[in-house]
Amino acid sequence: MFLRTAGSIFVPSGDNAAGTLEFCGDDLLSIHVASPADAQALAEQLRASGAWREVVPGIDSVVVQFDAAAVTINIASQRVADELAQGIVATKRSDVLFEIPVVYGGDFGPDLEEVCEQTGLTAKELIALHTAHEYSVDLVGFTPGFVYVGGLEDVLHVPRRKQPRQHVEAGSVGIADGRTGLYALPGPGGWPLIGRTTFKLFDPHAEEPFPVRAGMRIRFVSVSAAEAGL
Amino acid sequence: MSFTVLEPGLQTTIQASARNGMRHLGVPASGAADPLSLAIANRLLGNDLLAPALEVTLVGPVLGFDASFALAATGGLAKVTLNGEPIEFHQTVLVNPGDELAIGSVEVGMRVYIAFAGGLQANDVLGSVSTYLPAALGGHKGRALVKDDVLRTQRESRLTDSLHTPEGFRPPITSRWTVRACRSAETHLLQEKQRDALVDTHWTIGRRADRMGMQLDGPALKISSDGRMPSAAVFPGTVQCPEDGSPFILSVDAGTTGGYPRIAQVARMDRHLLGQMRPGDHVRFLPREPQEAIAELHAKHDYWRKWLPGIERVI
Numbered sequence: 364m365f366l367r368t369a370g371s372i373f374v375p376s377g378d379n380a381a382g383t384l385e386f387c388g389d390d391l392l393s394i395h396v397a398s399p400a401d402a403q404a405l406a407e408q409l410r411a412s413g414a415w416r417e418v419v420p421g422i423d424s425v426v427v428q429f430d431a432a433a434v435t436i437n438i439a440s441q442r443v444a445d446e447l448a449q450g451i452v453a454t455k456r457s458d459v460l461f462e463i464p465v466v467y468g469g470d471f472g473p474d475l476e477e478v479c480e481q482t483g484l485t486a487k488e489l490i491a492l493h494t495a496h497e498y499s500v501d502l503v504g505f506t507p508g509f510v511y512v513g514g515l516e517d518v519l520h521v522p523r524r525k526q527p528r529q530h531v532e533a534g535s536v537g538i539a540d541g542r543t544g545l546y547a548l549p550g551p552g553g554w555p556l557i558g559r560t561t562f563k564l565f566d567p568h569a570e571e572p573f574p575v576r577a578g579m580r581i582r583f584v585s586v587s588a589a590e591a592g593l
Numbered sequence: 594m595s596f597t598v599l600e601p602g603l604q605t606t607i608q609a610s611a612r613n614g615m616r617h618l619g620v621p622a623s624g625a626a627d628p629l630s631l632a633i634a635n636r637l638l639g640n641d642l643l644a645p646a647l648e649v650t651l652v653g654p655v656l657g658f659d660a661s662f663a664l665a666a667t668g669g670l671a672k673v674t675l676n677g678e679p680i681e682f683h684q685t686v687l688v689n690p691g692d693e694l695a696i697g698s699v700e701v702g703m704r705v706y707i708a709f710a711g712g713l714q715a716n717d718v719l720g721s722v723s724t725y726l727p728a729a730l731g732g733h734k735g736r737a738l739v740k741d742d743v744l745r746t747q748r749e750s751r752l753t754d755s756l757h758t759p760e761g762f763r764p765p766i767t768s769r770w771t772v773r774a775c776r777s778a779e780t781h782l783l784q785e786k787q788r789d790a791l792v793d794t795h796w797t798i799g800r801r802a803d804r805m806g807m808q809l810d811g812p813a814l815k816i817s818s819d820g821r822m823p824s825a826a827v828f829p830g831t832v833q834c835p836e837d838g839s840p841f842i843l844s845v846d847a848g849t850t851g852g853y854p855r856i857a858q859v860a861r862m863d864r865h866l867l868g869q870m871r872p873g874d875h876v877r878f879l880p881r882e883p884q885e886a887i888a889e890l891h892a893k894h895d896y897w898r899k900w901l902p903g904i905e906r907v908i
Contacts, residue, residue: 387778388858389886391828406617417616421825421850424778428828431861431887432894432905502824504850507619507728511824522820523852525836529801540821540852547619548727551805553835553852565619567718567730573618 382447384440390416390431392443393424396451399501399513403577405451414442420577422501422511422542457578460497463545464586465536466593467493467558474524474555478538481521489557490585492516493543498581501542508547508565508573512581515541527553534559536583543583561591594660594749598742602654602696607713607732607744608706610643610906612721616849622829623723623731626804626845626868627704629764629897630668632907634708637665637685637756642903644712645722645747647738649705651871653696654738658688663710663752669702669869670766683758685710702766702869703802710753711746725846726804762900770870772863773886774878777831779854782817790814791832791840791856791878798874804846807870813838818854827851830859830867832878842867860886862893865908 383395396402402420409427410418417428429439467490468475479486493515501513515538523539528551531537535546537554544554547564566572575581598605608631611624625631625648632642647654653671666673666682673680674695680686688694699705715722715732724732733742774792783791790812799808809832816834827833827843833853834840840856844867859867860881870876881889897904 385778386775386883387855388828388830389775389860389881389883389890391777391826391858393778393825410617417614417826417828419616419826419849422823424823424825426826426828430905431890436883436887502850504617504619504824504826505848506621507730509619509848520821523835525820526839527835527853540823550727550848565728567728572719 384443387426391426391428392439393426394443394447395424398423399577400453401451402502404454405446407454408449408451409443409446412442412446419504420502421504454578457576457580460580460582461562461575462582462584463560463562464591465558465560465583466588466591467585471559471588471593472536472557475557478521478555478557482518484518489519492519493557494583494585498543500575500577500579500581502577503573503575506546506548506550508575510545510547510564510575512543512545513541515543521555523553524555527551531556532559534561536560559593561593595743595745596656596658596662598654598738598740598744599657599693600655601738601740601742602649603652604650605654605738606648606724606726607645607715608648608723609645609715610721610723611845612719612723612725615719616826619849620719621725621847621849622845623721623725624845625706627668627706627865628907629865630704630706631708632901632904633683633758633762634665634667634706636901637683637758638663638708638710639753640708640710640712642901642907644708645715646706646708646713649696649699649707651699651703653699653705655693655695658690658692658694660690662688662746662750664688664707666696666705666707667758668705668766669699671699671705672697683763685752685755687752701768703871704868709746710750711748714745714747727846759900762897766869768874770866770874770876771879772866772876773860773881773889774832774857775860775881775883775886777855777858778825779822780856782854783814783856784817787814787816792880795875795877798870798872798876800872802870802872804844806841806843806847807867809840809842809876814840816854816856822852822854824850824852825855827855828858830864831855832857832859844868860890862886862890862908
């Protein structure tokens, strides 16, 4: 019965070892995939069909929401299985590179010291590591313009906070589970915060409200509060 | 043809349909937290079921009218007066220039809906006029109403029929809730006894309760989680449980992805109830397989269709 069984309802045939399909609600199906790039590519493919209310990629999954008033579970599941049978065609890597100025530590990065304790790094070392190379955007989600940037060095892999903060300032830069998260908006948040940026990640009135998209490249640049205008 | 906000209330916003199809960009649903009550209020005025209306939270506003309007109130139980005289919920009300409508404190439930014939004017942003406060989207200037705001309807607010909601179509407002729920993607991180605790506990809605979500107070659930779950999609009605074992239910303004284990999902048919739960209320989860929940959704639609044709757009 409920909550006593959990897991897949079926695994589609084919060599895609990921691709496990399971319910996560009465109108939600989750598909497990191998990578953020696969999640983005599969989500694009599913969205193109126009058959779903929502198609939401995660780091290693895509969840589709179907209209349970109009479509049966079997039809919804079959549509996903058919798409998986077509294979996931990876999208091309983006050439767009954004430089994101970050004020590290202090009031702008209230968890920097704790992250240093967890990782055994000095603040200077941590900042040097974080700004050392280019990253790519794995995912946009959470709140409008929130960006998940992948590829954090192993030493910087720290867990989320045990309890989320009720309020995180807009522009906050957090790290958790191998990624950097950029909070476009103020609100609750569970990532340890190491700094803050003034880069505008979401502008509803701009021609392109979401300038940063999955697949684009990011470089972090350490700046002072004065330089950032904070 | 306008009315003025004389007192704004605690958090009064314009809400209508959800902002659909944009969760992959991090844009939450928004829209009425209790869309069924919104739809009933609009139905009483001959509006589209999801026409823009006022969503009142806990403490209501006082409105002063410069013209004649037809309006209706539904949702949480509160004292509503017109020029000091009480008016009934669930019926059309005519107001005249110079009249004052005062919505008092919500005593049972969390939110009252005040709809106006013609529907309110509001800003369409990213496909919906519903207010999303964190990003200042939609509604009236993207924010909750403040004193001296002036609001207008989309067309002359004229009443064609005087209606009241029939018996049997007034959703019960209570402080003890039961919602159907299905398993979600990380339910397996709860061991069997913990899954039992999830469905057996009378959870209390915590003090953190807003349009984003509601904390559930009760026994701490033991969950096999190390805080490193890859972020994945979440929806209104998703129940998440961080490592500290205190679950929370997401509501209409919740973020679109999250990294805390998803231990249950409130079924579609009962998500509208979340909008009336207030701190201190009790809630229980009624376990359902997805097929069962969908069958009950169809039955609920069949019932409500008699008074609200188009109900499947609402719940």
